[in-house]
Amino acid sequence: MAYIKVEEHLPGITGLLEYRKDSAEPIRDLTQFLLRGPNSLTEGERELIATVVSHHNACTFCTSAHTAAADLLLGESTTAACVKADIETAPVSEKMKALLTIARQTQQSGKAVTTESIARAKNAGATDVEIHDTVLIAALFCLYNRYVDGLSTFTPTDPGFYKGLADRIVHHGYTRLPNGYDHLKK
Amino acid sequence: MAHIKVPEGVPGIRSLVMFRPETGKPLYELAQILLRDESPLSPAERELIATHVSSRNECMFCMSSHAAAARELLGDQKEVVDCVIKDVNTAPVSPKMKALLNIAGKVQVNGKQVKPEDIEEARQHGAHDRDIHDTVLIAATFSLFNRYVDGLASFTPTDPKAYEEMGKRMSSMGYVLPQPA
Numbered sequence: 419m420a421y422i423k424v425e426e427h428l429p430g431i432t433g434l435l436e437y438r439k440d441s442a443e444p445i446r447d448l449t450q451f452l453l454r455g456p457n458s459l460t461e462g463e464r465e466l467i468a469t470v471v472s473h474h475n476a477c478t479f480c481t482s483a484h485t486a487a488a489d490l491l492l493g494e495s496t497t498a499a500c501v502k503a504d505i506e507t508a509p510v511s512e513k514m515k516a517l518l519t520i521a522r523q524t525q526q527s528g529k530a531v532t533t534e535s536i537a538r539a540k541n542a543g544a545t546d547v548e549i550h551d552t553v554l555i556a557a558l559f560c561l562y563n564r565y566v567d568g569l570s571t572f573t574p575t576d577p578g579f580y581k582g583l584a585d586r587i588v589h590h591g592y593t594r595l596p597n598g599y600d601h602l603k604k
Numbered sequence: 605m606a607h608i609k610v611p612e613g614v615p616g617i618r619s620l621v622m623f624r625p626e627t628g629k630p631l632y633e634l635a636q637i638l639l640r641d642e643s644p645l646s647p648a649e650r651e652l653i654a655t656h657v658s659s660r661n662e663c664m665f666c667m668s669s670h671a672a673a674a675r676e677l678l679g680d681q682k683e684v685v686d687c688v689i690k691d692v693n694t695a696p697v698s699p700k701m702k703a704l705l706n707i708a709g710k711v712q713v714n715g716k717q718v719k720p721e722d723i724e725e726a727r728q729h730g731a732h733d734r735d736i737h738d739t740v741l742i743a744a745t746f747s748l749f750n751r752y753v754d755g756l757a758s759f760t761p762t763d764p765k766a767y768e769e770m771g772k773r774m775s776s777m778g779y780v781l782p783q784p785a
Contacts, residue, residue: 438737
């Protein structure tokens with residue numbers, strides 16, 4: 419059970435974003451722009467960044483949700499599984515390997531990002547905006563992972579739940595559903 | 605020098621939000637809502653949480669600027685800020701704030717570090733759901749800000765006077781998105 423009283427039919431982050439809606443709005447707006455806004459990184463690539471960071475923060479809810487979203491966007495489940503296991507041997511471009519390494523370093527600490535990993539990303543063709551967005555997506559998921567686990571929210575174990583969630587964040591996005599979430603009550 | 609081409613001479617987070625105002629706007633809104641808008645915790649108490657997390661993340665820019673804002677807000681009790689940075693356990697803050705700062709310190713490490721007994725301790729000293737929620741979200745938000753500021757190696761002034769001025773601005777005006785030069 420969560421440490422604070424959230425609506426029982428809303429596991430993980432959703433219950434928290436409904437608990438305090440005024441702080442939820444900029445968090446949702448930021449996520450919508452970073453993961454779904456116009457960008458030279460694909461939505462699938464950006465979900466891989468979210469997945470790797472959540473995985474290394476050991477946040478089961480966020481890792482499951484963003485793995486499912488990446489799988490849906492990429493149309494296969496090998497890539498997300500591989501980047502979680504080992505970035506260097508994963509079937510992604512050299513640029514993505516460099517960006518995922520920056521994300522992984524950001525997850526550990528901002529100070530862990532090295533000039534070498536930045537140079538590697540630039541050599542592989544990464545732009546300043548791509549590097550910026552990679553660091554900010556990684557930092558944002560350090561927020562989400564801590565928010566979700568720090569308040570001990572409910573983590574469903576049914577893979578079907580995450581498929582449903584992925585469908586929503588891929589086809590609707592990260593903004594609040596116009597009519598809220600009461601339709602999810604059983 | 606920063607890892608990406610941000611406006612020169614502009615410190616920390618300000619240079620980053622000027623580089624990308626589309627993400628800067630919600631980030632500043634979040635800071636304003638969490639640190640200044642309605643909460644059972646005072647703005648000074650919330651700045652102490654921000655300072656504590658930034659100090660533990662060794663983010664000099666965030667720690668120095670939020671410490672300066674907390675000093676401004678605390679007035680003649682400003683020495684509390686340095687005590688919190690040095691050691692929360694011996695700092696002259698209420699038992700409730702001590703328990704909340706302990707929770708924030710655990711969130712800084714990893715969300716899973718927060719245990720039921722930490723929450724129980726805070727509740728015994730008068731913390732309700734909103735105090736606990738806001739503490740965890742502020743700590744999580746500074747886990748973002750600290751990584752953003754240091755991960756892109758943004759400019760960190762070393763002159764304490766620069767932070768005094770930031771603290772004055774943050775305490776009087778709050779978090780207002782800087783306009784592109």
